Amino acid sequence: MLSIIRFIARHSAYLYFLLFSGLSILIMQLQRKETLEAIRTNGMAANAAVSERLTGFGDIFSLRNENERLLLQNARLFSKVIREDTALRDARNLNDLIRRDSTRVGRIMLARIVDRRFSPLDNMLVINAGSRDGIEKDMAVLSPDGLVGRVTAVSENYARVMPVINKDFKVSVVSDSSSTLGVLAWKGGNDYMAHLENVPSSSRLKVGERLTTSDHSTFAVRGIPVGRVARISGSKLFSDVDVRLSVDFPSLSYVLVSASKPSREKLEIMNGGESAAPAKPALKRK
């Protein structure tokens, strides 16, 4: 008996191993039973909950890329909307469909506003895209809501944008239903109201009409939304028209730069150039 006890004491580690291995195998067999299955399921549920949070934490880092991807997608959709909107208006006004070529917004580049100067008199934006990205002077700057401004200076990586709410900014616009032409300008004050100049009192312009850039613009293709007529007050020759701008400038953080501009030939003609049309080459007769 003593020798058995001595044997067990000497080899107790082996007995421990056998005992706990047996227990483990028993648990493996019992894992199919309901109680252990419930513990197992709860463990899996807790594990899944923590894992989900850990995975969700990683998503934070991809938010910026996702945001930029959505903005680019928005830009593409916006360009499509402008094209189709203008085409619809052309058809309604029985204009020649060939003229639709001049409304192409073309390639649109996405840029982030890195600096801004807002004051009651003089506003300016700086965007993080420059000549390296294909930005040129006098390109139109948009947002999905409408016209933001025009590029006035370009460096290699940045560009300065003169927004609609700048005293020196002017753009030719046309109204949606009555096709009234005018020049949009900003006279300071509110950052959401501008003024429409050169509108004769006899025009059929109404409050609420939508204004878009016209063919007469020297930098923007036609069809870009600008705002809506907010108030019309009469005078002898010209109406005094207030326009509520479609872009919310204080909340603007990303903009789109439209690569296409009105044709150079058209601009030269508008500026009074006489040699705008390229000279025809002399025909060779064989």
Next chain:
Amino acid sequence: MKKYPLYIVSMAVLAILQHFLFSRLVILGASPDLLAVFVAYVSVIIGQRTGIIFGFSAGLLAGFLSGDPGLAALVGTLEGFIAGFFHVSPESHPTMVKKRRMFYFGAATAIAAGNLLHTLLSNPLALPAWLRIPSVMVIGTASSLFFAVLAYQLALKKILKD
């Protein structure tokens, strides 16, 4: 005896870290096993029986988190048992070099045996068996040993001196 509560708390913390962090560092189907390093340490320093008990408990705890307590407990028990053969008795007044050597040998043998048992008993994964067993044996053991060295250099060395 005074250190047992510390060991138990460490075991719980390591089980959580192992499950939610280190088990995600998978290379060719193998990942480092911090609990195995811990069990090996307990077994080498305290003794084989204690190592078996801690191995079983640590495996059970990790198994409840992963959903397979039986297999994890069996693997832990085996690791405690194997590492126990490298137990350094305090009566022999071992040097630090001997303690370190025995800890590394114990950990390597126990982890390799645990990996082999786990791979043989668990369900086959993506890799075929002829590739899975050697890859788990080599990569799993090597990565776990890396953490064993790290643990020794950062904390265990100081504890062993005390």
